[in-house]
Amino acid sequence: MPLTLPFRPRRETYPPDMWTKCPSCSEMLFNKHLDKNLRVCGTCGHHFRISAKVRLDQLTDPGTFRERDEGLVSRDPLGFVDSKPYPDRLVAAQLATGRRDAAIWGFGALGGRRVAICALDFGFMGGSMGSVVGEKVTRAAEGAFADRVPLIVVSASGGARMQEGTLALMQLVKTIGALERLRAAGLPYISVLADPTTGGVFASFAALGDVNVAEPNALIGFAGARVSAGTIAEELPPGFQRAEFLFSHGFVDRIVTRANLRDELVLLLALLGPAGSTDATPGSVRRG
Amino acid sequence: MVDRLLGRPRDRETPPATPAPPVDPRDAVWARVQLARNPRRPHTLELVGQITEAFVELHGDRLFGDDGAIVGGPARIDGRRVMIVGHQKGADTDENIRRNFGMGKPEGFRKAIRLFELAERLGLPVVTFVDTPGAYPGAEAEERGIADAIARSIGAMCRLRVPIITLITGEGGSGGALAIAAGDVVVALENAVYAVISPEGCASILWRSPEKAPDAALAMRMSAQDQAELGVIDRVVAEPGEGAHVDAAETGRRLRAVILEELDRLAALSPDELVAKRGGRYRVFGAFDDLGATEPIPGAAERPGLADRLRRALEPVGKSVGDAIGSRTGRDARDARDGRDAGEGRDQPPAREEV
Numbered sequence: 357m358p359l360t361l362p363f364r365p366r367r368e369t370y371p372p373d374m375w376t377k378c379p380s381c382s383e384m385l386f387n388k389h390l391d392k393n394l395r396v397c398g399t400c401g402h403h404f405r406i407s408a409k410v411r412l413d414q415l416t417d418p419g420t421f422r423e424r425d426e427g428l429v430s431r432d433p434l435g436f437v438d439s440k441p442y443p444d445r446l447v448a449a450q451l452a453t454g455r456r457d458a459a460i461w462g463f464g465a466l467g468g469r470r471v472a473i474c475a476l477d478f479g480f481m482g483g484s485m486g487s488v489v490g491e492k493v494t495r496a497a498e499g500a501f502a503d504r505v506p507l508i509v510v511s512a513s514g515g516a517r518m519q520e521g522t523l524a525l526m527q528l529v530k531t532i533g534a535l536e537r538l539r540a541a542g543l544p545y546i547s548v549l550a551d552p553t554t555g556g557v558f559a560s561f562a563a564l565g566d567v568n569v570a571e572p573n574a575l576i577g578f579a580g581a582r583v584s585a586g587t588i589a590e591e592l593p594p595g596f597q598r599a600e601f602l603f604s605h606g607f608v609d610r611i612v613t614r615a616n617l618r619d620e621l622v623l624l625l626a627l628l629g630p631a632g633s634t635d636a637t638p639g640s641v642r643r644g
Numbered sequence: 645m646v647d648r649l650l651g652r653p654r655d656r657e658t659p660p661a662t663p664a665p666p667v668d669p670r671d672a673v674w675a676r677v678q679l680a681r682n683p684r685r686p687h688t689l690e691l692v693g694q695i696t697e698a699f700v701e702l703h704g705d706r707l708f709g710d711d712g713a714i715v716g717g718p719a720r721i722d723g724r725r726v727m728i729v730g731h732q733k734g735a736d737t738d739e740n741i742r743r744n745f746g747m748g749k750p751e752g753f754r755k756a757i758r759l760f761e762l763a764e765r766l767g768l769p770v771v772t773f774v775d776t777p778g779a780y781p782g783a784e785a786e787e788r789g790i791a792d793a794i795a796r797s798i799g800a801m802c803r804l805r806v807p808i809i810t811l812i813t814g815e816g817g818s819g820g821a822l823a824i825a826a827g828d829v830v831v832a833l834e835n836a837v838y839a840v841i842s843p844e845g846c847a848s849i850l851w852r853s854p855e856k857a858p859d860a861a862l863a864m865r866m867s868a869q870d871q872a873e874l875g876v877i878d879r880v881v882a883e884p885g886e887g888a889h890v891d892a893a894e895t896g897r898r899l900r901a902v903i904l905e906e907l908d909r910l911a912a913l914s915p916d917e918l919v920a921k922r923g924g925r926y927r928v929f930g931a932f933d934d935l936g937a938t939e940p941i942p943g944a945a946e947r948p949g950l951a952d953r954l955r956r957a958l959e960p961v962g963k964s965v966g967d968a969i970g971s972r973t974g975r976d977a978r979d980a981r982d983g984r985d986a987g988e989g990r991d992q993p994p995a996r997e998e999v
Contacts, residue, residue, distance in 0.1 A: 537923070559790070579786065
């Protein structure tokens with residue numbers, strides 16, 4: 357049994373924690389610099405995947421984000437067992453990430469403007485969408501609707517969570533239904549597509565932004581390149597399913613580096629956000 | 645099946661063998677998957693021919709082209725006008741190549757949206773026939789925005805102000821099926837199946853072997869009966885004899901009776917009630933608990949800041965969170981380390997958990 361000394365985990369992983377090798381240009385990057393650079397390689401511009409928590413810290417004004425529904429946990433509706441039971445996989449992911457599922461949502465401010473914002477966490481079972489992720493995205497859209505503020509969803513997900521079967525599939529309809537109600541209310545929704553955004557997440561709320569913003573070179577697609585290559589024996593075009601491919605085919609409005617993402621969102625909100633919603637200094641964020 | 649032949653012990657979810665009849669649930673569900681995929685099973689146009697008195701097929705999405713894998717058009721059933729939209733598989737290899745095995749492309753789903761919106765404008769109820777292995781996963785589909793087309797088709801169904809009856813007649817294959825399956829009422833034939841991913845796809849990802857497809861089919865509970873228990877399907881219609889393929893006419897008669905019954909029932913609702921009820925039907929899907937705002941999960945790998953670490957060092961520790969987490973065992977702790985490794989591999993290729 358591991359002891360629960362507060363500093364031990366850090367000490368144990370000391371060497372790999374200091375340096376990270378860039379998978380794109382193989383440069384060894386000093387982690388402190390990498391963090392300061394928003395986890396983007398300073399040499400080649402490779403965007404590392406980041407957790408939902410880090411993403412929200414990067415985007416929202418300091419101290420403004422208030423998480424909602426953090427206590428939602430998936431049940432095991434099918435009693436799903438493959439090489440190990442689904443509840444075991446959930447617990448392992450919870451212990452590894454400190455989160456109860458693969459999404460965080462809440463209200464926060466961007467450039468002083470209040471928004472409902474939700475971020476997916478690829479580190480939690482591939483960011484897959486089961487009941488909890490679907491519920492949080494839906495509640496984020498409903499929260500935006502109720503408070504008449506814009507909605508931002510940052511996606512990073514392999515798709516629907518197989519272990520929840522068709523209940524995971526039904527989350528596509530649930531989230532899209534909430535977005536339809538938001539759209540009818542005249543509120544803008546910005547979808548940020550990070551690496552990777554595939555499958556049922558891309559085929560539901562991630563594709564449907566009034567504005568779709570993608571990070572450079574993010575993998576974005578429906579079928580996952582290996583599925584396509586495996587089932588359909590055809591040559592894949594270069595850059596297939598990358599953000600730039602989506603951009604050139606008209607499914608992404610803008611490709612924005614992480615360094616510019618926050619400013620870009622602030623500007624978009626200023627231009628698209630509902631009139632008269634420029635409140636939200638840190639103290640004015642409503643709770644409850 | 646293989647396990648049984650080799651006399652190996654079975655999975656723990658499989659009930660112990662009773663003397664007779666020795667029906668392995670895996671074999672049972674796999675038999676249904678085979679029935680749902682049976683090429684002689686009546687497909688959409690054949691069923692439409694049995695069910696309707698008149699039908700005119702319309703073609704094209706007005707944007708790119710026409711998709712033979714998705715068909716539709718106005719029809720008349722028992723004197724009532726409706727709009728038909730459905731996947732179309734082929735009866736033989738030639739037709740299947742033309743129909744792309746019922747795998748819709750973006751232009752197919754955009755044709756569906758076009759027909760949904762036409763139906764709404766003219767006040768025609770929509771009847772959708774679902775029978776597809778899934779949306780087409782090829783490069784051209786990605787280039788033309790297959791995910792966008794599916795999402796928008798589901799969106800159109802969510803806001804449509806006319807009744808929608810969905811019939812799952814064969815394979816309900818993930819997003820490609822759902823794109824035209826978000827009805828007010830979802831009816832399935834007895835041997836139809838519905839799943840988030842093909843059993844072969846699920847098996848190759850989670851079991852790392854496509855031969856485990858029957859196990860995946862069982863684990864996903866993809867039979868119509870199981871889906872009815874989950875509430876995803878509202879009604880299951882019995883098939884004649886060994887299955888729909890032995891008597892297409894009788895299958896059509898049974899579906900027709902259900903369509904008429906549901907048309908009557910839904911006709912009583914105003915457009916606002918329809919949209920609200922449909923939204924409510926899908927809003928409640930999900931199996932989760934709310935533990936409320938409790939403490940952070942112990943042993944979490946999220947690296948805390950200095951202040952948090954000091955606070956944690958000073959606070960008493962050891963409160964358990966949820967049941968599952970509270971009853972942590974050595975094995976879970978080991979899994980957690982595995983999970984942490986996976987978490988750090990954020991730049992590994994994505995897990996193929998797509999729909």
